[in-house]
Amino acid sequence: MLGRTPIEAYSSFVEPIQEALNTITVGRLLLARESGGIRVDSPLNLSLNGGMPAPLRSAAPGSMFVEVNLRVRIAALDFERFRYQCFQIGYWYRFFDTDLDEIVAFHWTPDVSSPERHYPHLHVGHIVVRQSSAFQGRFHKLHIPTGRISAMHLVRLAIEEFGVNVRPGMDRAAVLADLNRTIGDA
Amino acid sequence: MTAPHADTELDGVVIEFVDEIEGAKMLDQRAREWLNMSGEEFARAFCAGELDIEAPHVGTLYFLLGFAGIECDAGSNTHRGI
Numbered sequence: 001m002l003g004r005t006p007i008e009a010y011s012s013f014v015e016p017i018q019e020a021l022n023t024i025t026v027g028r029l030l031l032a033r034e035s036g037g038i039r040v041d042s043p044l045n046l047s048l049n050g051g052m053p054a055p056l057r058s059a060a061p062g063s064m065f066v067e068v069n070l071r072v073r074i075a076a077l078d079f080e081r082f083r084y085q086c087f088q089i090g091y092w093y094r095f096f097d098t099d100l101d102e103i104v105a106f107h108w109t110p111d112v113s114s115p116e117r118h119y120p121h122l123h124v125g126h127i128v129v130r131q132s133s134a135f136q137g138r139f140h141k142l143h144i145p146t147g148r149i150s151a152m153h154l155v156r157l158a159i160e161e162f163g164v165n166v167r168p169g170m171d172r173a174a175v176l177a178d179l180n181r182t183i184g185d186a
Numbered sequence: 187m188t189a190p191h192a193d194t195e196l197d198g199v200v201i202e203f204v205d206e207i208e209g210a211k212m213l214d215q216r217a218r219e220w221l222n223m224s225g226e227e228f229a230r231a232f233c234a235g236e237l238d239i240e241a242p243h244v245g246t247l248y249f250l251l252g253f254a255g256i257e258c259d260a261g262s263n264t265h266r267g268i
Contacts, residue, residue: 014201022199030212032253033203045252048199050212069249092245107245113258114239123240141240167198 002082006038006074013072013086014046016182020155023166023175025066027054043071043089043111053096056158057165064103064162067094068151071111093154095162101127102140106149117143152182209253217247225254233258 001016003009018029027049038044046069048054053065071090077083093106102125110118121143129139156179158164159172166175180186204212214225220243221228228247231237233256239245256263 018199018201025199026196027199028196028202029199030202030204030253032209032255033205035206043252043257045249047249047253050204050253051216051246051250067246069246071249071252090249092249107240109239109245109248111258112239112248114235 001086002077002079003084003086004082006040006084006086009074009082009084009086010038010044010072017046017151020152020179020182021048021054021068023170024056024155024158024164025054029068038074040074040076040084043073046070046072053094053100056162057167058163063098064158064164065096065100066154066158067092067096068154069093070151088148088150091149093149093151095154095158097127099127101125103128106146106154107143108148120146120148122146150183152179155179156183204253206253206255209250209255213247213250213254213256216243216250220247229254229256229258229263233263 001009001012003012014031021029030047030050032045034044048068051067051069053067056064056066058064069092070088072086073089074084074086077085090109090111091106092109095103097103104125105123106120107123108120123140123143126140130137132139135142156176159166159176166172210225213228217223217225217228229251232244232248232251237244239248251257
């Protein structure tokens with residue numbers, strides 16, 4: 001997302017995420033407040049509820065939860081009009097069932113120096129695959145490659161595939177059409 | 187992980203800014219609750235490569251380090267303000 005100033009680029013990145021999450025859940029989207037203002041070329045963290053799973057608006061209240069954590073960076077550009085760009089540099093997204101067992105997790109942590117895969121991937125939750133004989137109970141540990149996932153992808157997945165309700169007063173089809181336009185892959 | 191509760195004060199998703207003092211408290215609280223260690227102990231152990239990011243709660247806590255102004259740098263944790 002582009003902006004004339006670092007804060008404008010940051011806001012143009014964060015506001016669509018807030019808007020998208022607002023359609024399926026309630027909570028506090030926490031942004032790290034930097035002393036001295038928003039820094040260019042320094043990681044910035046965003047987290048819904050500080051890592052605590054947030055309830056999704058489903059037909060059965062409390063039946064699914066989502067965890068949303070991401071890191072972004074603002075870079076300076078050479079363009080005359082838009083001098084800054086804010087983009088995602090990592091994320092940790094998870095969906096849980098009513099017992100807080102993980103259903104699916106999307107990970108991308110390229111900055112972490114560990115044996116963790118550095119490319120974007122997903123894990124299918126143990127609760128989902130436990131009855132499968134494939135990989136002898138290890139399937140949930142497999143790193144299944146993905147493209148980079150945005151918060152908007154998560155929200156679309158929740159609505160379109162998991163059957164999560166949209167906020168009362170919103171039109172499901174219109175929300176999905178907006179998400180498709182924003183994501184740009186449909 | 188303790189069961190989260192719906193924040194009944196809220197009607198949607200609101201944005202809140204968290205300064206480094208509040209962020210350090212949040213990290214410490216979560217690390218004590220989930221891993222029985224302080225936020226500082228978590229930061230040191232994680233940045234030293236002693237914790238598997240895919241172990242329960244570790245990845246989530248990693249994403250809270252930045253709220254406390256902490257970044258891992260070449261095997262140690264550094265405070266951005268320093």
